[in-house]
Amino acid sequence: AQKITQTQPGMFVQEKEAVTLDCTYDTSDPSYGLFWYKQPSSGEMIFLIYQGSYDQQNATEGRYSLNFQKARKSANLVISASQLGDSAMYFCAMRRNTGGFKTIFGAGTRLFVKA
Amino acid sequence: DGGITQSPKYLFRKEGQNVTLSCEQNLNHDAMYWYRQDPGQGLRLIYYSQIVNDFQKGDIAEGYSVSREKKESFPLTVTSAQKNPTAFYLCASSGPPRNQPQHFGDGTRLSIL
Numbered sequence: 001a002q003k004i005t006q007t008q009p010g011m012f013v014q015e016k017e018a019v020t021l022d023c024t025y026d027t028s029d030p031s032y033g034l035f036w037y038k039q040p041s042s043g044e045m046i047f048l049i050y051q052g053s054y055d056q057q058n059a060t061e062g063r064y065s066l067n068f069q070k071a072r073k074s075a076n077l078v079i080s081a082s083q084l085g086d087s088a089m090y091f092c093a094m095r096r097n098t099g100g101f102k103t104i105f106g107a108g109t110r111l112f113v114k115a
Numbered sequence: 116d117g118g119i120t121q122s123p124k125y126l127f128r129k130e131g132q133n134v135t136l137s138c139e140q141n142l143n144h145d146a147m148y149w150y151r152q153d154p155g156q157g158l159r160l161i162y163y164s165q166i167v168n169d170f171q172k173g174d175i176a177e178g179y180s181v182s183r184e185k186k187e188s189f190p191l192t193v194t195s196a197q198k199n200p201t202a203f204y205l206c207a208s209s210g211p212p213r214n215q216p217q218h219f220g221d222g223t224r225l226s227i228l
Contacts, residue, residue: 006157033213033214035216035217037216043203043221043222044219044221045205045207045217045219047216047217050214050216052213052214091157091158093158093217095209095213097213101146101163101165101209102160102163102171102173103148103160103163103207103209103217104160104173104174105150105157105158105159105160106157107156107157108156108157110155
């Protein structure tokens with residue numbers, strides 16, 4: 001069965017510093033994708049970054065990078081140079097690439113950026 | 116503009132009543148999903164559908180039902196069997212290639228009267 005675990009319910013970071021949000025996953029599928037989304041208080045879901053299970057390099061998108069360690073089944077999100085607007089809930093998600101594209105989410109981490 | 120439309124934005128349910136949440140997409144995506152989000156919690160998968168006339172149960176399907184008669188539409192019915200329906204419901208869709216993220220609607224907030 002698929003499972004996503006985010007062990008940090010809440011995190012604080014000082015503005016302009018970097019922060020790492022943890023995500024571990026469990027799956028028996030050989031092919032899968034990992035996604036990170038941001039959810040501000042408005043409730044919308046904003047896609048941040050994607051990592052495929054066969055990708056050799058860690059994904060990067062602007063200030064977001066994904067520290068993908070396949071053997072450890074972890075896909076941590078690194079946000080560099082934090083901004084006040086980064087304060088939000090962050091969700092890690094996993095999609096299987098066979099059998100219906102089932103996509104599940106972790107419980108989320110609430111990030112607070114301090115001025 | 117392509118996107119996902121959920122309606123209504125707010126919905127109230129009386130005891131013993133079934134209510135239906137609408138989800139329509141014009142992105143030509145094959146896969147569609149329904150999630151439930153409780154306050155301060157993550158998204159839990161209710162149902163998902165890969166193609167028309169086919170859908171699978173997610174992790175919390177009890178008390179819910181869906182249909183997928185058209186590619187564009189994936190309505191969710193919250194039945195009277197769902198004893199704790201108060202939550203934020205999000206509909207999403209996704210299409211190829213594999214690295215494409217899900218697109219989400221703006222959500223429906225359901226409350227019990």
